Amino acid sequence: MSNTKSRSPVLSWIAFLATLAVVALCLRLSWWQLERAEEKRLWQASQEEKARQPAADLPALLADPAPLHRQAAVSGKLDNARNVLLDNRIRNGIAGYHLLTPLQTRDNQWVLINRGWLPRGARREQLPEIPAINGRITVAGTVYRPSRETFVLQNAPLPDNQWPLRVQKVDFDAIGEKLGVELAPFEIRVRPDLALGGHPPLPRPWQDIAPMGPDKHKAYALQWFALAMAALLIYVAAAVRNRRKTREEHS
Known part of the structure; x- marks a missing residue:
C-alpha cells in the first residue's frame, strides 16, 4: 500500500511533464505553420507582382538579380542538334523526360528552353523522337531555376559529343561547357498553350503543380492548436478524476 502511494506522485509528475511536452510541441508546430x-502569402504577393510586369527579354532577365518566375519573351533560333533530356520525369505514372533545347539570340546569348514532357521509349536505350523547330521563333514562358540540392543516385560526368544529352539534373555550367557556350543560369518554361514551330504543344506538367497556399497552412496550424488543447483537457480531466477517486478512498 505504501509503495502504491509513493509511486502516485511520481506518476503524476511524469504525466504532467509528458503533457507539457506534447502541448509545447503542438503549439510550436502550430506557430511554425502560421x-x-x-x-506563402508574401511569396504569392511577389508572384502576382511579377505576373503584372511585362514579359522581359533575355538581357533584362540576366540583369535581374531575382528573375525566378518572371514572365519571359525570348527570341532566337533553337539548336535542334543538341537537345538535353532531363531524366526521371514522371507524368500520370509514365516515365519520361523534360525536353530542354538551347536557344541562341541575335546577341549570341544562350538559354535553355524547357519545351515540355516526352515519354520514354519501350526500352531505356530507345530515345524519344524530338520534333525539330527551324527558323527564328519567340518563346513566351516563365523563368525557372531548379534547386541545386536535387538528389541524384550518381553524379557522373556528362558524356562528350553525345546528343541528345541525357542528364539526371540541370547543371547550367556543366551543360554550357558541353555546348561550348555560356548558358543563362535558368531555363524558360514554355507557356502551356504555346505551340512552337507549328507542332502541337507538348504536355507541360509543371503548369499543373499548385503550391500549398497560406490558407492550407492556417488550417494545419489550427489542427496543431486543437491537438494541444485536447492534450491539455485530457490531462486536466484525468487529474480531476484521480483527485476525486483519492477523496472517495479516504472518505
Missing part, C-alpha cells in the same frame, strides 16, 4: 502561411 509562419509558413505568412511566407
Whole structure:
C-alpha cells in the first residue's frame, strides 16, 4: 500500500511533464505553420507582382538579380542538334523526360528552353523522337531555376559529343561547357498553350503543380492548436478524476 502511494506522485509528475511536452510541441508546430502561411502569402504577393510586369527579354532577365518566375519573351533560333533530356520525369505514372533545347539570340546569348514532357521509349536505350523547330521563333514562358540540392543516385560526368544529352539534373555550367557556350543560369518554361514551330504543344506538367497556399497552412496550424488543447483537457480531466477517486478512498 505504501509503495502504491509513493509511486502516485511520481506518476503524476511524469504525466504532467509528458503533457507539457506534447502541448509545447503542438503549439510550436502550430506557430511554425502560421509562419509558413505568412511566407506563402508574401511569396504569392511577389508572384502576382511579377505576373503584372511585362514579359522581359533575355538581357533584362540576366540583369535581374531575382528573375525566378518572371514572365519571359525570348527570341532566337533553337539548336535542334543538341537537345538535353532531363531524366526521371514522371507524368500520370509514365516515365519520361523534360525536353530542354538551347536557344541562341541575335546577341549570341544562350538559354535553355524547357519545351515540355516526352515519354520514354519501350526500352531505356530507345530515345524519344524530338520534333525539330527551324527558323527564328519567340518563346513566351516563365523563368525557372531548379534547386541545386536535387538528389541524384550518381553524379557522373556528362558524356562528350553525345546528343541528345541525357542528364539526371540541370547543371547550367556543366551543360554550357558541353555546348561550348555560356548558358543563362535558368531555363524558360514554355507557356502551356504555346505551340512552337507549328507542332502541337507538348504536355507541360509543371503548369499543373499548385503550391500549398497560406490558407492550407492556417488550417494545419489550427489542427496543431486543437491537438494541444485536447492534450491539455485530457490531462486536466484525468487529474480531476484521480483527485476525486483519492477523496472517495479516504472518505
